[in-house]
Amino acid sequence: MHDIRSIRDNPEGFDAALARRGAEPVAKSILALDEERRALTTQLQTAQSRRNEASKAIGAAMGKGDKDTAEALKAEVAQIKADMPALEEREKALGEQLQDMLARIPNIPFDDVPQGEDEDGNVEIGSWGEKPAFDFEPKEHADFAPALGMDFETGALLSGARFTFLRGHMAKLHRALGQFMIDRQTTEYGYTECAPPVLVRDEAMYGTDKLPKFAEDSFRTTDDRWLIPTSEVSLTASVMGQIVDEGALPMRLAALTQCFRSEAGSAGRDTRGFIRQHQFEKCELVSIVKPEESEAEHQRMLGAAQSILEALKLPYRTMLLCTGDMGFGARKTYDLEVWLPGQNAYREISSCSNTGDFQARRMNARYRPEGEKKTEFVHTLNGSGLAVGRTLVAVIENYQQADGSVLVPEALAPYMGGVTKLEPAA
Numbered sequence: 363m364h365d366i367r368s369i370r371d372n373p374e375g376f377d378a379a380l381a382r383r384g385a386e387p388v389a390k391s392i393l394a395l396d397e398e399r400r401a402l403t404t405q406l407q408t409a410q411s412r413r414n415e416a417s418k419a420i421g422a423a424m425g426k427g428d429k430d431t432a433e434a435l436k437a438e439v440a441q442i443k444a445d446m447p448a449l450e451e452r453e454k455a456l457g458e459q460l461q462d463m464l465a466r467i468p469n470i471p472f473d474d475v476p477q478g479e480d481e482d483g484n485v486e487i488g489s490w491g492e493k494p495a496f497d498f499e500p501k502e503h504a505d506f507a508p509a510l511g512m513d514f515e516t517g518a519l520l521s522g523a524r525f526t527f528l529r530g531h532m533a534k535l536h537r538a539l540g541q542f543m544i545d546r547q548t549t550e551y552g553y554t555e556c557a558p559p560v561l562v563r564d565e566a567m568y569g570t571d572k573l574p575k576f577a578e579d580s581f582r583t584t585d586d587r588w589l590i591p592t593s594e595v596s597l598t599a600s601v602m603g604q605i606v607d608e609g610a611l612p613m614r615l616a617a618l619t620q621c622f623r624s625e626a627g628s629a630g631r632d633t634r635g636f637i638r639q640h641q642f643e644k645c646e647l648v649s650i651v652k653p654e655e656s657e658a659e660h661q662r663m664l665g666a667a668q669s670i671l672e673a674l675k676l677p678y679r680t681m682l683l684c685t686g687d688m689g690f691g692a693r694k695t696y697d698l699e700v701w702l703p704g705q706n707a708y709r710e711i712s713s714c715s716n717t718g719d720f721q722a723r724r725m726n727a728r729y730r731p732e733g734e735k736k737t738e739f740v741h742t743l744n745g746s747g748l749a750v751g752r753t754l755v756a757v758i759e760n761y762q763q764a765d766g767s768v769l770v771p772e773a774l775a776p777y778m779g780g781v782t783k784l785e786p787a788a
Contacts, residue, residue, distance in 0.1 A: 363723035364464050366396055379470040382477060382685045392463055399456040406449050413442045417688040465568070466575055469720045471685045472694045478684025482746035484697070485684070490668070491677030493701050498764040502704030504635035506766050507532070509786035510758070511674040512636060523633070524625065524640045531784045535757070535770065536643070536779035537639045540750045543645035543670055544618040547747050553616035553647060558596030560619055561587040566599035569725025571717075581622050582642075589622035594744040597648035602725040606650065606740060608732055612659060613650040614745065619644065636755050637709065643750040652729065653719065656741035660716040664696050667712045667747045673773045676756050677701040679708055693718045698748075710729040711752045714745030758784070 369376045369483040373389035380388065412421040416435045423432040476485050494500075508514060512534030517525040528536055547553045567573040567588050572580060572595060590596055606613065619764040621644050632638035647666060664680070668735045671678045692715035699708035721741035722728070730739040761769040766786040770778055 363720060363721065364467060364470075366372055366392070366460070366464065369393065370396070374677060376470075380467070381626060382471055382475075383468055383688070384479060384686050385468060388463070388467060395456060395460050395574075397464065398454060400448060402453045402456060406446065406453060407609075409442050409446060411447065413439055413446075413631075461490070462574070465724070467572075468690045469571075469688075469693050469696050469717060471688065471692075475688070476682060476684045478496070479686040480684075481687045483684030484681045484687055487680050487696075489677070489679040489681050491675065491701075493677050494703060494760050496703065496762075496764075500703035500759065500762060502635065502702075503758050505704070506762065506786070507636070507758055509766060510768060510784045511787075514635075524638065526636055526639060531781055532754075534778060534781060535774070536627070536750060536754050537785065538774045539753050539757070540643055540645060541777050542620050542673075542774055543747055543750065543753075544616060546670060546673065547616045547645060547647060547666055550669065551662075553579075553614045553615070553666075556593075556597060556600075556615050556617045558593055558600070558617055558619065560590050560593075560596070560622075562590055562595055562599065563587060565593050565602065565725070569602050569727075570595045570598050570721055571724060575690060581624055581626055590619070591623045592621045592644055592744075592746075593617040593619040593646040594648055597646060598650070598721060598742050598744065599725060601650055601689060601727045601740070604727060605737055606727065606729045608652070608729050611650065611652050611729060611740070614698070615648045615650075616645065618645045618750075620703060636751050639751060645747045645750065647714075647745045647747045650727070650740050651743070652731075653738065653741050656716055656718065659741075659743055660694065660696075660714065663745045663747075664714045667698055667714055667745055670748050671700060671711070672770045673696065674753070674757065675773075676753075676760055678711070683713075689713070689715060691715070691717045691720050700752070702756060702759050704759045709752070709756075711756065712746040712748045714743070716741070716743050 369389055369392055373393060377387035377389045416439045420432050420435045423435060476483060478484065481545060511529035513527040513529055516527040520527065548555045561583065564573060572591060583589070597617055621642050623640060625638060625640060640770050647663055651659045678698050678700045681697040682697060683697055688695045695713055695715040697710050698712040700711040702709050718741055721742045722739040727728060727740050729740050730737045757771060758768045761771065763769065768784040770782050
């Protein structure tokens with residue numbers, strides 16, 4: 363959510379910043395609506411003031427025996443009372459319309475975010491690890507994982523496309539990855555482990571910028587709750603409507619949860635395999651910090667996500683997303699892309715975003731600086747540390763063997779109960 367005062371102060375600058383994201387100018391229409399609403403507010407305040415003034419004057423006129431004046435004042439007060447509900451209703455409608463307009467405008471990118479229209483404008487800022495060398499032609503996971511327990515057919519039978527049934531050691535490896543991630547983020551990077559609800563109300567989705575613009579990308583229940591697209595929603599919204607104690611900042615939260623996405627905007631993409639599912643598991647990282655700490659926290663979060671890939675010895679590259687490829691609520695985003703030998707390509711496995719005070723304004727999350735009476739909005743950041751399913755794909759493709767088996771990374775040994783290799787079914 364944007365501060366209407368900043369748009370009033372610099373409408374040209376606001377439109378110029380939006381133009382970097384390829385968005386149309388909106389300041390003129392927003393300010394016209396804002397001016398109409400403010401004028402109506404002034405009209406209401408004037409009417410209320412006159413009603414109170416006239417009401418007092420009625421008693422004075424009656425005390426003087428001036429019945430004609432008293433009756434005229436009574437008629438004026440009655441007319442003001444009759445007119446006010448319509449004015450109040452119009453003011454409310456204009457306020458809601460303005461709020462809705464502001465809620466649909468994407469965040470403003472930081473100045474150091476590269477200009478670009480789409481993913482082709484993203485900038486690689488680093489890479490890690492050596493791509494594995496095979497003495498055979500590596501396969502995509504969808505071609506050899508079914509023999510290891512990645513059952514696409516049963517998943518589709520039970521739930522439809524983009525659902526998968528994991529069995530045996532494949533399910534164990536998936537669970538091990540999630541446990542490894544949440545353990546590392548909490549013990550090595552100081553995130554507080556949380557077990558949040560996966561069903562949330564409209565307010566939580568709105569506060570984390572998933573509503574109203576992206577309603578079709580999420581699943582809604584019959585009692586008007588939402589299945590979370592990521593636990594970013596639950597974790598970030600945990601401070602919704604609060605004034606956080608300054609001493610509690612930075613607040614670092616992590617959760618390993620099921621996530622649900624309808625993938626309405628991704629028709630035809632990654633329909634094979636385990637890359638893009640309607641139900642998946644993710645280790646989510648959320649930080650709630652003071653404004654001056656958010657850039658350093660962004661780098662810290664990025665390092666926490668990178669550490670998982672490095673511990674698993676999975677080659678990856680770090681991308682700084684351009685203005686045209688960032689998410690709606692982000693001011694700056696880094697993507698981690700892991701190497702998938704079967705696809706001979708890097709694929710996204712984590713996004714770490716700094717949203718500034720964009721989400722905090724939407725959910726009214728603030729803190730009070732020490733010695734100050736006035737509160738300030740916190741800054742919120744979120745990132746994947748990591749997406750479990752995509753990490754599973756990366757492990758089985760990078761650790762695949764010529765006979766169709768998959769070696770288990772050493773880092774997962776404590777979680778695998780002695781299993782060191784996934785063997786294909788006979």
